[in-house]
Amino acid sequence: MNHSESDQVHLLSVTEAASRIRDGSLKPPEYVEALADRARRLDPLLRCIVTLAAETALADAQVTEHEILHGTWRGPLHGIPIGVKDCIATAGLRTTANSRLLIDWVPEKDAPSMAAIRRAGAIVLAKLNLNEFAWSIPSEEDLCPPPRNPWGPDHLAMGSSSGSAVAVASGICPAALGTDAGGSVRQPASNCGVAGLKPTHGLIDSSGAFGPPSICDVGPIARTVEDVALLLEGMTGMPGFVDRVKKPVRGARVGVPRRHIDEARPDPEVAAAFAEALLGLAQLGMEIVEVEVEGLADAAAADFLVLNVEAFAAHREWLRTRIVDYGPSARAYHTQGAFLSATDYTAAVRVGEVVRHRLEQALAVVDVLATPVVPVVTAEDARASKSRPHTGGTAIFTAPFNLTGHPAISVPGGMSAAGIPIGLQLAGRLGGDADLLAIACAYQQATPWHTMRPPLDAAG
Helix, strand or coil: CCHHHHHHHHHCCHHHHHHHHHHCCCCHHHHHHHHHHHHHHHHHHHCCEEEECHHHHHHHHHHHHHHHHCCCCCCCCCCCEEEEECCCCECCECCCCCCHHHCCCCCCCCCHHHHHHHHCCCEEEEEECCCHHHCCCCCCCCCCCCCECCCCCCCECCCCCHHHHHHHHCCCCCEEEEEECCCCCHHHHHHHCCEEEECCCCCCCCCCCCCCCCCCEEEEEECCHHHHHHHHHHHHCCCCHHHHCCCCCCCCEEEECHHHHHHHCCCHHHHHHHHHHHHHHHHCCCEEEECCCCCHHHHHHHHHHHHHHHHHHHHHHHHHHCHHHCCHHHHHHHHHHHHCCHHHHHHHHHHHHHHHHHHHHHCCCCCEEEEECCCCCCHHHHHHCCCCCCCCHHHCCCHHHHHHCCCEEEEEEEECCCCCEEEEEEECCCCCHHHHHHHHHHHHHHCCHHHCCCCCCCCC
16 A cells, blocks of 8 residues: 555545455555554544554554455454444453543453454444543533534534544544434534434443443444444344345335424524435435324433433442542533432333334334434534423434434435534334435435545645
């Protein structure tokens, strides 16, 4: 690989890099070195990395190259450097959750999702930045200050998996893992112009990631839906997602919960991008159908009640003995559950059961539901938005599917006048992740948004 080629490997998708690794035109050690160099150059601006694991990644890449030269091929993730949200446990590699409580913690074993993706041959290049324990409002006083959006570094990136989306969008790594308990994969994916999936709850073992167990899922973030399917195969150990992502989708029915969307009052640029996305789906031969799913806003609010209770339960002992080691926001967020009762929790779970049934009824008539991802464009808009309906807030479109367990994906769906990406959310049937990915892939391939790159390299 010559110098000019090494300067461009950050543009490769996982699928493209895998093809080149297999044919020998891209050597895993050189790939890792090129991306590590890019990380060192860009991260002072973007602040998306907690720990750059360049040395261990290079050692793993050398082992990978030896395996491939000797005929061992574990599949399309073999030799691919990825980023991992720093609340997902990585054996032998510091995992902080961006908290002073875990500043020196080195897990003895991988989280199950991590173990699976390593078995598929992926290499951990970096542990990526997040809101403290994935449940707080980030601040400049955090262990690691919040990531900046590569499309406009004067803006912060949105959502607790922000480091993962920033790293993928900026070309530091071709794919990353995040966690999503209310939209934390999909919102930063939308805000950074990449694809991010919250899979069907339980499809991936999401333990070992500090997430509330009944609503949180480890999910892949990548530049293309096909790459998301590759990562899903790696994390589940189940083949077939990539093959099925290419199936024809003409004639698919797309449900639009119009009243829910209108009541959330999306910003004009978000509403315009969504209207354009629906037109794009229709031009692909899909039928757009308005549907009524009562209780989606209630489900968004109930999801956060469940999150608060389960987060408090998980952190109760640390809150009793080490509360001063939490940042102010994380301390406040993780103690909220102390003021909620078993009756509150049971009622929230019941809301999830009722809305899950209503969604299944709607999804018996349509193949997917379409909504915006976030009703605002920037992280700053999200925090300043006091006039927005209280139930669910800026997670009004994403959080319902955490509570009900349905798979949902954000794909690039537009661009604001200020040059910040806007996503389109599609949600599918329980267990229907492959069908959901097929529709998302068809839309992505028919639109230009995923081909655009942040204007970093002139500055970098």
